[in-house]
Amino acid sequence: MKRGNVWLAAAGLLIDQDGRWLVVKKKYGGLKGMWSLPAGFVDEGETIEQAAKREVKEETGLETNAAGIIGIRSGVIKDQISDNMILFLLEQKDLSQKPVPCEDEISEVRWMAKEELLQNQETSVMIHEMIKYDFSLLKSGLDPVDPGKHFGYTSYKLFF
Template sequence: MKRRKVWMCVAGLVINEKGEWLVVKKTYGGLKGKWSIPAGFVESSETADEAAIREVREETGILTEVIGLIGMRTGVINEEISDNMVVFQLKPLSAYIQVPKKEIMDARFLHPEEFDGHQDLSVMLLEMRSSKRVLQRKIDGIDPGDVFGYTSYRLFF
């Protein structure tokens, strides 16, 4: 899929009942070898929250559901590409991690306190650990009318 000049990405922070976060180490790109949360591009046929669920499943095998919206990362790459990421909090529905070795070198649940002393953490993961998250809840089942032709529609407030 050609990405053009505006990128829409998602990430899923999966927190289990022990308060541990699901983190991955990718085998490629700018985050190669660094702990980060599962993330990737939104496909044209899905909403951002659906993409977050899919990316977590593809990178870790963990099935999830969206709890709410945590925040957004936005930036411009080389003054020519708008790079945007929406970060969701997800609840795990399964616990067995299956790592696709081609894309992910490791995946595990770690407690945020275990991040101390690690030199191999993504900047976003470090900032998320130290921030006080205010979760925006998902509002589903809204009908915005026929004027835009939505086939899927959700709000996070």
């Protein structure tokens, strides 16, 4: 898919009952071999929330629900590409289900304690920074909302 010079991606953070974070090691790209959150680009016809849940399912096999938004990552690559990511806190639907890495994209998936992630040299910068801050949750509670038929939205959701 051609993305042009404005990219929109979504990531999902899952935290288990012991406070461990679900992380993956990608087989490609700038995060190859690094612990990072399951993430990927938003596809045509889906919301960022749907993309976050889809990416987690594709990369780990886990079904999730969105609890809310915990952050935004935004940058510009080589003065040309606007690279943006919305980070969601997700909850696992079936706690008995074990994560399984997608063989095509992911070399490893694991639940890791924050301390372990901070000490690991293979942990992404974004995860290091996320752990340092006590994030607030922008909860989703206004679905469905109808902004007006004249806009033509087929999906519309607010996070506050």
